[in-house]
Amino acid sequence: MRVLISGGAGYIGSHTVVQVVAAGHDVVVVDDFSNAKPTVINRLEALTGTHIPVHAFDLTDRDKTERLFADERFDAVIHFAGLKAVGESVDKPLEYYENNLGSTFSLVRAMRRHGVGKLVFSSSATVYGDHAPVPYREDYEPLAAASPYGRTKVMIEHVLSDVAAADPGLKVALLRYFNPIGAHPSGTIGEDPQGIPNNLVPFIAQVAVGRREKLNVFGDDYPTADGTCERDYIHVEDLAAGHLAALTALEAAPAPVNVWNLGTGTGTSVLEMLHAFERAAGKEIPYEVVGRRAGDLPAYWADPTKAHEELGWRATRTVDDMCADTWRWQQGNPNGYPDA
């Protein structure tokens, strides 16, 4: 297949590019580099041993999107591109709605006009909202989310479901990610947050490498075994493999819309993660328990049964693998990707 990967320069996108190329497909990347460095493409070309064509523009630009589809022939699209910082989305809601919805509208419009029939979309466990029973199952309704970021994911799930229901030529996979961490085992690509990391493991990694003084643990008075929040951390390599499995399965999938959780099915607490990272880095990582972060749920994880049964996919990498690979990437690239 010839696959367009939007946001292919980003964290999950870049790891997926490597696996989609390795599976024998041709990949074209579209990315506006608003939250990624162009040098990631050099790393991807080195890892895959192939030239990766890149189109640098914002998908909300309908004319440019239309031109890309008029010039190239695609069999499928994997759509990662989007704004993704929960806190920022509260301060800039309009930007989040315009960007995340607008890019999806523009992309799907071009796909339909040019007869591209397979779309894999990056959704999130955030669509389960605050009340879903744990473990989260795909058939839970109604979808809800506590932030503008999360609501863009809920809205896009509805939009894509409606469009696919009305168009027999379009099949959609909605992949609900849990907490992706880790890096490619080569240590040459990984997560490169700009500014202060919002997420736990990138923050721990920056403390371990000496860029930050200590981890703030947001609350240890939750109703969990050690009082800190539990999440379903999934290795980005397992997550990327889930995209490939979904892409392959879409061809034969009976339903126009297919929802799959991509998680491990296991919760890990903040302190358990901190200690796993200490083992990987071979050093103590200073931390301080501070107040709770607004909006955090105590504990949740995926029921990954549906993806296993329907895709033959399951996450295989452990928390120790995730920490070892994150640490290799962070040590080799203490300041992330170079500018040029």
Ligand code: UDP
């Ligand atoms: N967390 C923390 N300190 C940090 C960042 C995160 O204690 O600097 C906690 C956070 O409260 C949550 C867990 O780590 O319980 C995972 O947070 P993250 O932002 O990585 O993912 P989320 O589950 O919120 O999407």
